[in-house]
Amino acid sequence: MAEKTALYQQHLQANAKMVDFGGWEMPLHYGSQLDEHHQVRQDAGMFDVSHMTIIDVSGAQSQDFLRYLLANNVDRLAVDGKALYSCMLNEAGNVIDDLIVYKQAEQRYRVVVNAATRVKDLAWINQQAEQFNVTINERSDLAMLAIQGPNARSKVKQALDAEFIAIIDELKPFYSKEIADWMIAHTGYTGEDGLEIMLPNTQAETLWHKFINAGIKPCGLGARDTLRLEAGMNLYGTDMDETTSPLTSGLGWTIAWEPTDRDFIGRKALQAQRQQGVTHKFVGLILDGKGVLRNHQKVILANGEEGEITSGSYSPTLSKAIGLARVPKTIGAHCEVMIRNKAVPASVVKVPFVRHGKPVYKLIAEGVSS
Amino acid sequence: MSNVPNELKYSKSHEWIKQNNDHELVIGITDHAQTLLGDLVYVELPEVGQTVEQGDESGVVESVKAASDVYSPVSGEIIAVNEELEQQPELVNSDPFGKGWLFKIKPNNLDELTTLLTAQDYQAHIE
Numbered sequence: 001m002a003e004k005t006a007l008y009q010q011h012l013q014a015n016a017k018m019v020d021f022g023g024w025e026m027p028l029h030y031g032s033q034l035d036e037h038h039q040v041r042q043d044a045g046m047f048d049v050s051h052m053t054i055i056d057v058s059g060a061q062s063q064d065f066l067r068y069l070l071a072n073n074v075d076r077l078a079v080d081g082k083a084l085y086s087c088m089l090n091e092a093g094n095v096i097d098d099l100i101v102y103k104q105a106e107q108r109y110r111v112v113v114n115a116a117t118r119v120k121d122l123a124w125i126n127q128q129a130e131q132f133n134v135t136i137n138e139r140s141d142l143a144m145l146a147i148q149g150p151n152a153r154s155k156v157k158q159a160l161d162a163e164f165i166a167i168i169d170e171l172k173p174f175y176s177k178e179i180a181d182w183m184i185a186h187t188g189y190t191g192e193d194g195l196e197i198m199l200p201n202t203q204a205e206t207l208w209h210k211f212i213n214a215g216i217k218p219c220g221l222g223a224r225d226t227l228r229l230e231a232g233m234n235l236y237g238t239d240m241d242e243t244t245s246p247l248t249s250g251l252g253w254t255i256a257w258e259p260t261d262r263d264f265i266g267r268k269a270l271q272a273q274r275q276q277g278v279t280h281k282f283v284g285l286i287l288d289g290k291g292v293l294r295n296h297q298k299v300i301l302a303n304g305e306e307g308e309i310t311s312g313s314y315s316p317t318l319s320k321a322i323g324l325a326r327v328p329k330t331i332g333a334h335c336e337v338m339i340r341n342k343a344v345p346a347s348v349v350k351v352p353f354v355r356h357g358k359p360v361y362k363l364i365a366e367g368v369s370s
Numbered sequence: 371m372s373n374v375p376n377e378l379k380y381s382k383s384h385e386w387i388k389q390n391n392d393h394e395l396v397i398g399i400t401d402h403a404q405t406l407l408g409d410l411v412y413v414e415l416p417e418v419g420q421t422v423e424q425g426d427e428s429g430v431v432e433s434v435k436a437a438s439d440v441y442s443p444v445s446g447e448i449i450a451v452n453e454e455l456e457q458q459p460e461l462v463n464s465d466p467f468g469k470g471w472l473f474k475i476k477p478n479n480l481d482e483l484t485t486l487l488t489a490q491d492y493q494a495h496i497e
Contacts, residue, residue, distance in 0.1 A: 017408075033434050034409040222408070226434060292412050292432045314411040314434050321412075340430070 005050035006143045006201035010208050014218050022116030024051035026221055033222035037316040040190055040227055041357045044149035045219035046211055051115040054142050054198060055125065058108045059134035066101060066109060068264055069128055071246065073256035077103035083174045083187055087246050087254055088113075088121070089266030093273060095240045095249065097121050100187060102176045110183065110198075112144075114236050128265070143204035147216055148194030148227070150357065156195055159210040168195065189224065191231025191355045229322060230315050232284060232351025238295060239282075239310040239324055245273055248326055250282030250351070283331060284351035284361060285309070285323045289344035293323035298338040299346075301331050309337065317354045324351070333364045372402035372496065375467055379483060380492035381443040386467060387486060390474075395444060398471040399431060399462060402496045407433040410459040415451040415473055422448065422475070424482055429472055431462060440472060444482045450474040 002025040011018060016027035027048065029036060039045040057066060066074040072086035082103050088096045097117045102110045113121045122138060129136050147156050157165045167177045167184055173193075176185035181200055188194040199207060212218070225235070232250075234240055240249035247255075247270065255270060256262070287293055293312030300306055307327030315322040327335070336343040349361040374380075379387040384403035388396040404410065412432040422428050422442040429440035451473045455461060462470035477483075487495060 028435075029408065032409055034411075222435060290412070290414070292437065294437065314432075316411075316434070 003051070005048055006204040007048045007050065007208055010205060011048065011218070016218070016220060019221070021051065021221055022114070024115055026051055027218070029220035029222045030218050033220065033226070034316050036217065036219035036223035037226050039217050040149045040192055040219060040223060041317055041354070042150070044147060044152040044155045044216045045223070046216045047146040047148070047219050047224055049146050049196070050143040050204070052144055053113045053115060053118040053121065054139040054144065055111045055113065055122070056109070056137040056139055057111060057134055058137070060107060061132040062107050062109055062134050065129060065132040065134045067262060069125065070101065071255045071264055071266060073262060074101060074103070074109070076256070077101070080105050081175045081177050083176055083185060085254055087251055088124070089246070089270070090242060091265060091269060093245050093266040093269030094242050095236070095244060095246060096124055096242060098234065098236050098240070102183070102185065104178060116237060141201055142198045143201045144196060144198045145204070145207065145211070146188055146194065146196045147211065148188045148190040148192045150193060152192070152194040152216070155214045155216050156211065159214040189233060190227040191233070191352055192357070226313055226316060229311055229313055229324070230317055230352065230354035232324070232353060234324070235311055244326070245270065245278070247273055247278045248280040248282060250324070279329060280307070280326050281329050283325055283327055284349040284353060285325050285335070285337065285346045286318070286349055286361070287321035287337065287344060287346045291321060291339040291344055293321040293337060299325050299327050300336045300338065300343060301328060302334065303330055305330060307331070315353060317357070318359055322353050372400065372405060373467070374400070374489045374493050376489045378467070378489060379486040380489065381441065381486060382495060383441045385440060385443045387443050387483070389483070392480060393476050394449065395475045395477055396471050397443060397473050397475060398466055399440060400492070401466045403438070404463050404466045404470070407431060407436060407438060409434055410462045413455040413459045413462065413472070415455065416448045418448050418451060420448045422446065442475065443486060444475060444477050445479060446475040446477040448473055449476045
């Protein structure tokens with residue numbers, strides 16, 4: 001039996017096409033994935049992301065524990081409420097999952113990991129926590145709504161009381177704030193402005209309806225995927241997994257190498273990789289010919305070397321096929337992608353493709369390989 | 371529920387076939403197929419003048435999420451393709467049995483039509 005979020009009945013009422021996603025029955029779309037994509041780029045949409053796994057870490061050694069568990073450094077969370085994106089690595093320096101960690105207060109952190117990785121993540125975190133004085137507490141009592149788009153915050157404010165409005169007005173990007181048993185975060189996965197709200201399952205339905213009345217439209221996981229791809233954001237299990245290093249997944253920027261005496265899981269392996277020199281890198285591709293980029297299509301470089309599309313789809317904002325790809329470092333400004341046995345030309349770009357409703361990608365200059 | 375017009379023939383692979391006359395069949399994909407695929411963003415059609423056998427891959431329809439082959443339900447020669455779909459693939463979603471047609475075939479052998487499904491058979495096939 002697939003798991004259901006607190007908003008399951010609301011999805012059915014909104015005529016959602018439901019699909020299995022990592023063991024959860026989730027809305028793929030509510031009629032048109034493309035309309036929902038544009039809704040977020042141009043106005044405001046909301047996603048039920050209650051399937052994601054919320055884990056609270058508390059106790060005297062919670063900071064030490066997270067310093068060791070994560071490749072990014074929670075010491076960077078100097079202020080209560082601040083959020084940090086990080087990879088959680090295995091000893092081989094490959095990616096167990098990617099996550100956001102919020103510092104709620106001293107000795108109290110909240111970690112949000114993926115849904116499909118829930119079981120292995122909890123097992124790993126609990127195993128690593130044995131050496132530390134910390135408490136690990138999964139919060140399956142909480143629902144989570146992501147409200148995204150240029151009008152997301154103003155429409156959320158229309159639906160909420162004064163004390164919430166004051167918090168939302170003050171909340172800087174990548175910060176969060178607790179209010180009673182809610183948590184409001186200025187974060188998202190779309191490349192637009194927006195909020196992510198965690199609240200008790202029992203209150204989710206009421207909030208959902210308030211948001212609908214404020215003109216925020218439900219959007220499904222289909223649009224969530226094309227939005228994050230346009231925003232150049234990685235998807236776990238597709239763009240990186242336990243066989244790939246963050247260094248070849250476009251995630252090198254999330255590794256906190258300094259201070260050099262911080263021991264974190266995977267550090268030794270990553271340092272060895274860096275010394276040997278990585279052979280691959282992670283790039284964006286825009287298809288110049290006809291067709292749609294798809295996961296696992298082969299990328300052919302001008303010198304004959306090969307890479308692979310890790311996430312490919314159609315960009316509703318650019319009206320072009322776009323993708324993320326792991327390719328040999330020798331790639332130049334152009335390459336070809338094998339689509340149904342035909343080599344179709346593509347351009348190499350620096351991501352993101354789209355931010356705040358507008359194309360922002362940069363073509364890689366000819367003859368440069370960084 | 372999907373629309374399954376009575377006057378058309380169908381294939382198990384979700385193409386519909388309309389017989390304009392003995393020399394011209396129109397082919398498209400069904401309402402059921404377009405619903406399953408979702409918003410179409412790209413359609414690849416055969417070349418006019420190309421000859422196809424019954425069951426040949428003769429095109430591809432791609433939605434945001436998935437690609438699906440289109441099979442020729444009969445043998446013959448491609449005599450027209452719907453060029454509007456290059457700019458407006460969404461016509462297949464909005465009007466699968468009308469403006470969203472894919473290509474026209476001059477059939478080699480009209481007997482092949484008897485191998486296709488009636489509307490009633492197709493309805494049962496998708497239920």
